[in-house]
Amino acid sequence: MARAACARGYYGAMDHSDHVRLIAPGVGAGSGGSWADLGAGTGAFTLALRDVAGPDVEIVAIDRDRNALGTLRAAVDRHFPGTHLRTQVADFTEPLALPALDGIVAANAIHYARDQVALLRRWRGYLKPGGRLIVVEYDTDAGNRWVPYAVSFVSLATVARSAGFEAPVLLGTVPSRFLGRMYAAGVVAP
Numbered sequence: 001m002a003r004a005a006c007a008r009g010y011y012g013a014m015d016h017s018d019h020v021r022l023i024a025p026g027v028g029a030g031s032g033g034s035w036a037d038l039g040a041g042t043g044a045f046t047l048a049l050r051d052v053a054g055p056d057v058e059i060v061a062i063d064r065d066r067n068a069l070g071t072l073r074a075a076v077d078r079h080f081p082g083t084h085l086r087t088q089v090a091d092f093t094e095p096l097a098l099p100a101l102d103g104i105v106a107a108n109a110i111h112y113a114r115d116q117v118a119l120l121r122r123w124r125g126y127l128k129p130g131g132r133l134i135v136v137e138y139d140t141d142a143g144n145r146w147v148p149y150a151v152s153f154v155s156l157a158t159v160a161r162s163a164g165f166e167a168p169v170l171l172g173t174v175p176s177r178f179l180g181r182m183y184a185a186g187v188v189a190p
Helices: 016-027 044-053 066-079 116-126 153-162
Strands: 033-038 057-063 084-089 101-107 127-138 169-175 181-188
Touching: 016 044, 016 101, 016 127, 016 169, 016 181, 033 044, 044 057, 044 066, 044 101, 057 066, 066 084, 101 116, 116 127, 116 153, 127 153, 153 181
Parallel strands: 033 057, 033 101, 057 084, 101 127
Antiparallel strands: 127 181, 169 181
């Protein structure tokens, strides 16, 4: 896939290869399965998920922005025709009707929830036993108006364990022009 295919502005200088590199260790090459991308937007991490998980993955992309999901659908159809993708206009902080999932990708999503423990508990309920939650966030606890409830990797450990997950594993980091750097972490549902 072309490096310029993913939006650059929001994630700074990150491109598709950065997205793939961040989540690949937590997803597993060619793993397939049933996944959700919560807060998918225009699909930067949805495309990375499809690229890593392979053609047998089934993805539910959820976002409140119908137009962003339309852009995501077009990008997936262009780069990965035949991918089993369902889009759903919804607020990922509210209860969702989802099948039992092998994994969830949540990139720049958790920092919108004041009660992150309650949010992750709900998300744990969507996962099969042993299911994986891949979190991509800014590595800071000092939020701002765009990142109101920042959660560093260190803080994620407390949030994840309080929500019933195992301890998070750092999957990778990348510099960010906003708030220093971003990290990807994987947590497993018991």
